Amino acid sequence: MKRPEEIVVVSGKGGTGKTSVSAALLYLLADRALGADCDVDASNFPILFKPERFWEEPFFGMEAASVDTETCTGCGRCAEVCRFGAVQMEHESAHIDTASCEGCGYCARICPAQAISLSPLRTGTVKISALRTGNTMIHGDLEIGGENSGKLVARIRQLAMEKARQEGYPLIITDGAPGIGCPVVSSLSGAFFALMVTEPTRSGIHDLERLARTIEGFGIPAGIVINKADLHDENSAAIEALAADLGLPVLARLPFSPSVPGAMKALRTVAEGDNPELTNLLRDLTATLLDRLSLEPRKETP
Ligand code: SF4
Numbered sequence: 184m185k186r187p188e189e190i191v192v193v194s195g196k197g198g199t200g201k202t203s204v205s206a207a208l209l210y211l212l213a214d215r216a217l218g219a220d221c222d223v224d225a226s227n228f229p230i231l232f233k234p235e236r237f238w239e240e241p242f243f244g245m246e247a248a249s250v251d252t253e254t255c256t257g258c259g260r261c262a263e264v265c266r267f268g269a270v271q272m273e274h275e276s277a278h279i280d281t282a283s284c285e286g287c288g289y290c291a292r293i294c295p296a297q298a299i300s301l302s303p304l305r306t307g308t309v310k311i312s313a314l315r316t317g318n319t320m321i322h323g324d325l326e327i328g329g330e331n332s333g334k335l336v337a338r339i340r341q342l343a344m345e346k347a348r349q350e351g352y353p354l355i356i357t358d359g360a361p362g363i364g365c366p367v368v369s370s371l372s373g374a375f376f377a378l379m380v381t382e383p384t385r386s387g388i389h390d391l392e393r394l395a396r397t398i399e400g401f402g403i404p405a406g407i408v409i410n411k412a413d414l415h416d417e418n419s420a421a422i423e424a425l426a427a428d429l430g431l432p433v434l435a436r437l438p439f440s441p442s443v444p445g446a447m448k449a450l451r452t453v454a455e456g457d458n459p460e461l462t463n464l465l466r467d468l469t470a471t472l473l474d475r476l477s478l479e480p481r482k483e484t485p
């Protein structure tokens with residue numbers, strides 16, 4: 184089977200409608216797309232698609248130190264060198280606060296009794312779920328204070344690719360991490376197409392340009408969706424001009440719609456809201472994307 188294609192929906196900043204657009208695409212393409220929710224700090228696909236989880240695995244994001252109190256002599260060297268204040272001396276033995284430990288391993292290297300070891304720390308969960316739309320989604324949670332969301336994003340995308348191959352999905356719709364930091368880089372590497380969602384504000388334009396430069400570095404084909412395009416004609420025109428400068432197509436201009444909060448409140452995607460014009464524009468966007476990808480509906484695998 185051909186390698187599944189992946190459309191990653193990204194935005195240079197939060198609040199541009201990235202998740203609204205990606206969830207609408209996943210809804211409209213439910214006959215051929217598996218979903219991957221990589222916005223792990225504010226995961227919204229599970230809210231909109233009522234997932235029934237059928238599998239999960241622990242996610243180990245980083246290492247943390249631990250002390251064998253039987254071997255520890257209580258010399259206190261580890262507490263002296265730890266720059267993160269993660270070591271406390273109690274009852275003549277060292278104890279590590281894993282929430283403060285950064286896993287640098289310095290304490291383990293200098294411990295004269297070799298009483299300290301590092302081991303992976305569980306900081307989240309990766310899940311495979313069945314959606315109300317009949318397709319499959321890979322998603323994940325970070326525990327409170329859990330770090331390394333870039334690594335969690337990479338694991339979600341890896342599983343999404345494996346599952347799409349196994350279940351015969353030709354397409355993956357990924358709700359990418361927001362911003363332009365490590366998690367969004369993890370969301371983009373190896374993707375087939377990057378769909379950038381922006382809004383006609385000064386910060387939207389600025390962040391779009393930074394994001395476009397990042398995507399350019401990956402050599403991934405990309406297109407732009409201007410969300411709430413009718414709210415500021417001048418800034419929308421500036422985005423069109425920027426897109427032309429960058430050589431990127433504007434694939435959709437979505438209007439501001441009061442139906443969006445209503446759809447969200449009803450735990451539905453915006454494609455299911457009561458604004459037929461918006462739904463039709465989103466359908467046009469899926470048609471445009473499918474034209475580029477030439478994908479057939481999913482074929483059930485035996
Ligand atoms: S450096 Fe090693 S022996 Fe000394 S207090 Fe720390 S764990 Fe114990």
Ligand code: SF4
Pocket residue numbers: 247248264265266267268269270279283284285286287288289290291
């Ligand atoms: S691994 Fe680094 S951060 Fe963690 S306790 Fe040891 S010295 Fe401190």
